[in-house]
Amino acid sequence: xxxxxxxxxxxxxxxxxxxxxDYKIAITSRECSLLGRKEVLTGKAKFGIFGDxxxxxxLAMAKSFKNGDFRSGYYRDQTFMMAIGELTIEQFFxxxxxxxxxxxxPMSAGRQMGGHFVTHSLNEDGxxxxxxxxxxxxxxISPTAAQMPRLLGLAQASKIYRQVSGxxxxxxxxxxxxxxxxxxxxxxxxSEGVFFETINAAGVLQVxxxxxxWDDEYGISVHAKHQTTKESISEILKGYQREENTNGFEILTxxxxxxxxxxxxxxxxxxxxxxxxxxxxxxxxxLTQPQGHSSSGSHERYKNGERLAWEKDFDCIRQMKxxxxxxxxxxxxxxxxxxxxxxxxxxxxxxxxxxxxxDPIVEEQKELVSLLEKIAITSKNKDLILKFTANLNNIKDPxxxxxxxxxxxxxxxxxxxxxxxxLANWIKNYTAKTQQKFSSNLFSESESNVFSVKKVLPKxxxxxxxxxxxxxxxxxxxxxxFTKYPETLVFGEDAGNIGDVNQGLEGMQEKYxxxxxxxxxxxxxxxxxxxxxxxxRGLRPIAEIQYLDYLLYAIQIxxxxxxxxxxxxxxxxxxxxxxxTRGHRLEGIWHSGSPMGMIINAIRGIHVLVPRNMTQAAGxxxxxxxxxxxxxxxxxxxxxxxxEKMPLNFGEFKTPIGVVETLKEGADITLVSYxxxxxxxxxxxxxxxxxxxxxxxxDVQSLLPFDINHDIVKSIAKTNRLLVIDEDVPGxxxxxxxxxxxxxxxxxxxxxxxxxxxxSKAHRPAYGTDGDYxxxxxxxxxxxxxxxxxxxxxxxxxxxxx
Numbered sequence: 001x002x003x004x005x006x007x008x009x010x011x012x013x014x015x016x017x018x019x020x021x022d023y024k025i026a027i028t029s030r031e032c033s034l035l036g037r038k039e040v041l042t043g044k045a046k047f048g049i050f051g052d053x054x055x056x057x058x059l060a061m062a063k064s065f066k067n068g069d070f071r072s073g074y075y076r077d078q079t080f081m082m083a084i085g086e087l088t089i090e091q092f093f094x095x096x097x098x099x100x101x102x103x104x105x106p107m108s109a110g111r112q113m114g115g116h117f118v119t120h121s122l123n124e125d126g127x128x129x130x131x132x133x134x135x136x137x138x139x140x141i142s143p144t145a146a147q148m149p150r151l152l153g154l155a156q157a158s159k160i161y162r163q164v165s166g167x168x169x170x171x172x173x174x175x176x177x178x179x180x181x182x183x184x185x186x187x188x189x190x191s192e193g194v195f196f197e198t199i200n201a202a203g204v205l206q207v208x209x210x211x212x213x214w215d216d217e218y219g220i221s222v223h224a225k226h227q228t229t230k231e232s233i234s235e236i237l238k239g240y241q242r243e244e245n246t247n248g249f250e251i252l253t254x255x256x257x258x259x260x261x262x263x264x265x266x267x268x269x270x271x272x273x274x275x276x277x278x279x280x281x282x283x284x285x286x287l288t289q290p291q292g293h294s295s296s297g298s299h300e301r302y303k304n305g306e307r308l309a310w311e312k313d314f315d316c317i318r319q320m321k322x323x324x325x326x327x328x329x330x331x332x333x334x335x336x337x338x339x340x341x342x343x344x345x346x347x348x349x350x351x352x353x354x355x356x357x358x359d360p361i362v363e364e365q366k367e368l369v370s371l372l373e374k375i376a377i378t379s380k381n382k383d384l385i386l387k388f389t390a391n392l393n394n395i396k397d398p399x400x401x402x403x404x405x406x407x408x409x410x411x412x413x414x415x416x417x418x419x420x421x422x423l424a425n426w427i428k429n430y431t432a433k434t435q436q437k438f439s440s441n442l443f444s445e446s447e448s449n450v451f452s453v454k455k456v457l458p459k460x461x462x463x464x465x466x467x468x469x470x471x472x473x474x475x476x477x478x479x480x481x482f483t484k485y486p487e488t489l490v491f492g493e494d495a496g497n498i499g500d501v502n503q504g505l506e507g508m509q510e511k512y513x514x515x516x517x518x519x520x521x522x523x524x525x526x527x528x529x530x531x532x533x534x535x536x537r538g539l540r541p542i543a544e545i546q547y548l549d550y551l552l553y554a555i556q557i558x559x560x561x562x563x564x565x566x567x568x569x570x571x572x573x574x575x576x577x578x579x580x581t582r583g584h585r586l587e588g589i590w591h592s593g594s595p596m597g598m599i600i601n602a603i604r605g606i607h608v609l610v611p612r613n614m615t616q617a618a619g620x621x622x623x624x625x626x627x628x629x630x631x632x633x634x635x636x637x638x639x640x641x642x643x644e645k646m647p648l649n650f651g652e653f654k655t656p657i658g659v660v661e662t663l664k665e666g667a668d669i670t671l672v673s674y675x676x677x678x679x680x681x682x683x684x685x686x687x688x689x690x691x692x693x694x695x696x697x698x699d700v701q702s703l704l705p706f707d708i709n710h711d712i713v714k715s716i717a718k719t720n721r722l723l724v725i726d727e728d729v730p731g732x733x734x735x736x737x738x739x740x741x742x743x744x745x746x747x748x749x750x751x752x753x754x755x756x757x758x759x760s761k762a763h764r765p766a767y768g769t770d771g772d773y774x775x776x777x778x779x780x781x782x783x784x785x786x787x788x789x790x791x792x793x794x795x796x797x798x799x800x801x802x
Contacts, residue, residue, distance in 0.1 A: 016329050022083075022259075023324065024338055026055040026317050029079040031346040032092045033291060036114070040295040044354065044397065045096040048295035049115045051076040053288040054214050056316035057254075059083055060262035061212060064270035065182060068132040068175060070537070072151035073184035075115035075140055076214065080184075084135045086119055089349030090356070097357045100437040102570050104356055108139075109437065109570045116140035120572040121536070126446025126628060128538060130172045132179075138536055139569045143560045145185060145192035149529020150561060152198050155181035155207035156530055157537035159277055164515055166486040173538035180273045181533070183211040188219020190233045194525050194557070201526045202279040203240050203248045209279040210269045214256070216287040221302035234283035242278065250280045256287035257319035288315050358397055364430070365398045368407055371426060375410075375419035385410050400434055441571040442605050448628040450607060450657040451708070456622075458615055458647035470614035471640035473647065474504040477618035480651030482512050485540055485625055490580070491518040492527060492544025501546060502582065502640040504614075524553035528579070532562050535575035540625060548583025548634055549593040555602055562630050563605030576628045578621065579606075582635040584676040584727055585776065588767040592637075592776075594675075594760070597732030599632070600703050607631035607657060608704040610674040613639050615647060616701065619655030626654075636676045658705035660712060666696035669721040669786055672712060672737060674700040677727050677777060684782035692797070693790050703733060706740045713745035720752040721793075723786060727776045730759045753792060758785045 010018070033050035040048040051058070054076050062083035071077070081087035091106060098110035107118050118139040121129055138150055161170055162177025189195065190213060202209050213233050217224045224231040234253050242248035250272050254265040262284070269280040288311040292299030300308065312318075324330050330338075369389055376385040392398070392406045407427050414420040443449060481488055490505065496519035499506035509517040520527055524545055531543030545551050551558075558579070565575055584594050600608050609631055611617040617635045624631050647653060663678070664685060673681050678699055685695040696715050700706070716722055722741065726734040734757035741747040742755060758777050765775035784801060791798040 019259075019324060019329050020338070022059045023317075023320060023330075023335070024342060025083050026059060026079060026320065027339055027342045028089065028346060029055050029082055030317055031342050032078065032089060035346055035350055036093070036096050037291055037295050039093070039096055039350070045114070046098070047113050048096060049075055049113065049293070050291060051078040051115070052290045053216060053311075053316065054256070055079040056259055056320050057212070057214065057256045057262050057284045057287070060259070060266045061182065061184075063263060064266040065135060066179075067135055068179040069135060069182060070154045070179065070533075071117075071137040071182045071184070072147045072154055072533070073117070073137070073140060073182070074147065074186055074189075074214065075117075075142065076186070077117060077184055078115065081117045081137065086135065086137065087117065089346055090353040093350045093353035094357060097353065099353070099357045101356075102572070104353075106572075108568050111438070111568050111570065112140070112142075116142070116568075118569050118573060120569075122572055122574060126444065126448060126571065126574070128169070128172055131537065132172065132175050138533070139565060139573055141560050141564070141568070143556065144189040145195045146557060146560055148183065148185070148192075148194045148198040149526045149557050150532045150536070151181050151183040151209060151211070151529070152201055152205070152207065152526050153530040153533020153541070154536060155202065155209035155279070155533070156205060157181075157534045157539055158208050159205070160489065160515060160534065160539060162277070164486070164489075164513070167539070168485070168487050169538065170487075177208075177277070178274055180208045180210055180270060183209060185211070185213055186219065187213050187215035187217070187224060187233060188222065188227045191219075191227050194529075197523045197526045198529065199237065199240065199249070199281070201521065201523055201530075203242075204521065206247050206277055207279060208273040208277045210266075210273050211279070211281045213281070213283050214287055215283060215285040216289045218289065218293075218299075218302075220293045221297075221299075232283070232285075234281065237281060240281075250278055251283070252280065253283045253285060256284045257314050257316040259320045259323060286314060290315060361398055361400060361403070364400070365392060365395070365403055368403055368426070369393045371423065372406075372410055375414065375423060379414060379417055379419060381413040385413055404430060404434070440567075441569075442567045443607075444566060444574065444627070444629045445571060446628055448626070450623070450627045450629055450631070450705070453623040453626050453654055453657065455656040455659070456619075456649075456652060456654040458619070458645075458653040459649045460645050461648060464645045466643040466645050468644055468646040469640065470642050470644050471503045471506075473614040473644055474618055474635070474640075475499070475506050475508070477621065477647075477650045478505060478508060479511070481621060481625060482508065482516065484651050487538065488540040488542065488625065489516040489518070489534075490542040490544060491520050491530065492580070493520060493522055493546045495519060495544045500544065502637075504635075504640065524550050525557050528554040528557045528562065528577075531577040531579065532557070532565075532575045535577040535630070536573065540576065540578070542578045542580050542621075545579065545581040547591055547637075548581050548595070549590050551581060551599065552595070555599070558606060558632075559602040563603040565605070565630075567605060574628055575630060576624075577630045578624050579630070579632045580635070581632070582637045584634070584636055585638050585772060588771065589764040592765040592772065594727045595732070596703065596726070596728045597734075597736060600733060600736055603632070604704070605630075606704070607702065609633045609657065609702045610700065611655065612636060612675055612678045612699055612701075613642070613644055615644055615653075616655050618647075618650070619653050620657070622651055623654040623657055631657075634675065638676055655701065657702050658708040659701065660707045660709075661699045661701055662696065662711070662715070663699055664695065664697040666694040666719065668694045668719055669723060669789065670696045670698060670712065670715040670719045671723050671725060671782075671786070672698045672700060672741070673725040674703070675727070677725055680777065680779045681725055681782055684779045684786065687779070687783055688786055691787075693786060695786065700737065703736070706737070707745070710745045712741050713747045713750065716741070716747050717750040720750055721789060722747065722751065722755040723789065724755070724757045725759075725777055725782055726757065727760045729762050730757070732759065734759050753789055756785070756789065758782060
């Protein structure tokens with residue numbers, strides 16, 4: 001484990017001790033990789049991806065990594081994690097086996113494959129630890145280069161903490177902004193767009209980021225000549241090199257097997273980034289990958305003999321060993337002793353990890369075998385049950401799945417028998433206990449989750465009229481929030497100088513400064529990444545995506561990173577990012593989409609809020625800033641100039657999350673909608689009232705979570721009819737809403753007519769007023785759809801229109 005230096009002067013003996021300790025960590029990590037692959041090949045583990053060949057540069061990085069720093073990395077950084085003291089041998093193998101105990105497998109409790117690393121930022125109750133007193137790693141994800149956007153935000157947080165005063169609990173997250181965000185990536189993944197997007201943004205923002213590229217010349221089997229122009233990422237990024245009076249990067253190159261030069265390079269990079277907030281890229285080349293990409297293949301298939309021989313000679317551990325011998329740090333015999341001891345320690349650690357993993361499952365196996373043997377005695381299917389029992393008992397290393405499969409198959413043989421109840425109860429209890437290990441923490445389980453916030457109504461002056469533009473309400477509410485929460489900041493395209501495209505942030509940059517109300521480039525993925533990284537470090541960012549249609553650029557980062565964060569860390573990290581956008585009706589294919597079905601099905605783990613006006617939206621922001629969960633708020637594009645009452649209690653009123661609102665009571669049919677479309681529904685309902693059809697109108701308000709009090713089914717119990725109106729494509733969000741009402745709320749029990757939906761056409765909305773009218777539901781469409789449903793009920797009272 002690397003310890004923080006308190007004295008920069010080392011004696012030769014101190015130096016020798018440190019070098020030998022580094023070597024021990026490197027060789028231990030290598031042995032874990034080698035033995036880990038064997039565990040996959042023997043079937044004890046499902047898949048392995050290891051850090052062999054990258055050990056020495058990771059030791060160098062660890063030496064410059066200080067308390068408070070954050071890593072956002074690549075799934076080959078096991079040596080680094082061992083060097084900073086955050087990964088033991090047993091934990092390494094527990095991850096390989098998928099151990100579901102967070103104490104034994106602290107990286108993800110078996111939810112991610114090995115090689116995905118994290119440190120715990122939260123206490124058991126979900127409150128923040130003091131992140132300045134520990135070395136931090138943000139939770140890894142597999143999608144290549146997807147760690148890059150988050151890295152930008154982790155680095156920017158240091159800039160905010162250094163330059164913005166008055167932030168609540170800042171000392172828990174930063175010491176004067178001196179922390180570095182350390183990124184790592186494989187050379188092939190630098191071909192991904194988010195890599196370049198992040199590099200460009202970091203150069204513009206000038207944030208303390210050190211980006212390491214581990215370059216072993218291959219991306220799985222594909223050589224760098226097919227990946228990177230000039231076969232060198234540092235060559236093609238030379239234009240980013242900072243010069244006098246310019247921003248940009250400091251770009252350094254170093255050979256991955258040169259222990260001394262690596263340490264000097266990382267020390268130089270850390271000094272530049274930490275002191276001056278200048279980003280640094282370190283191209284670590286001439287690395288190897290001794291076992292190939294992963295346990296699923298062999299690199300001998302695509303590397304020629306010359307390359308394989310070179311990799312053997314220039315293996316970083318071998319070169320370190322030769323260097324130590326050459327300068328008399330250790331003899332070959334001493335190093336052989338370290339090698340031998342490491343092999344033994346890794347083997348013992350592997351055995352201990354396997355025992356810890358398998359013993360509880362074996363006990364569950366024995367428990368079920370005993371129960372089935374008892375039940376079989378009185379069953380008419382005794383022989384078949386005993387066969388199932390024997391097959392289960394003969395499994396040497398059982399899986400939980402095999403235990404439960406056996407129990408459930410035997411249950412079928414016990415219908416109408418005495419043993420059925422006992423086995424059924426065992427299955428229910430076992431499933432409940434086990435399912436929790438795989439399905440908890442999708443959302444916050446702390447006392448600060450979204451359900452902890454109580455509704456607070458807006459207060460109005462006596463005789464207040466609807467005479468205020470909606471954009472002024474959202475603006476004045478943001479003003480109140482920025483004053484109330486110094487840790488809150490907003491950033492997006494046009495969000496700063498002009499106060500966003502709809503003037504919802506008018507005057508905010510001038511009042512609160514360009515760091516808290518910031519313009520950014522056209523780069524949606526890294527806007528999201530900025531928000532994730534800053535939220536991971538205790539800030540309360542609001543990341544603005546200019547239009548809902550543009551969210552598609554960022555959906556992968558939202559889906560793979562933010563939405564899964566609490567789940568994949570079992571609640572040990574959180575990023576309560578608020579994503580602000582505007583959408584629904586405007587003009588044309590690219591500015592009027594409502595791809596809500598795609599969004600809600602891609603980002604489970606993020607709340608999705610769909611306010612119909614700006615007062616509702618403001619109430620959501622007020623509520624979310626009291627919570628510890630991420631959310632997407634979609635403001636209505638055509639609502640900024642519509643008139644509303646001016647509240648008196650900005651920053652205080654709160655729209656409840658997951659609760660629907662009944663806008664009009666009625667007796668004949670329940671109309672369910674949200675957002676901009678509600679105004680059309682309300683107009684149609686007025687016109688339907690004139691001909692004797694009494695509609696009940698319900699505003700969903702939030703899609704995730706959805707109607708937690710099941711108020712919609714209460715309405716259906718009264719009206720016995722349901723129409724869902726939505727401006728997504730057919731089968732989009734309307735299908736989700738129906739599933740929630742019919743399946744989750746058992747709404748079918750109260751229906752006298754077929755539940756129906758009214759949606760947009762399957763194509764994107766065409767341009768112009770006519771394009772909108774013929775692409776999305778109109779007032780006339782809603783009127784006629786409801787009328788047709790009532791015609792089916794009472795054709796004499798409501799004869800056919802057509």
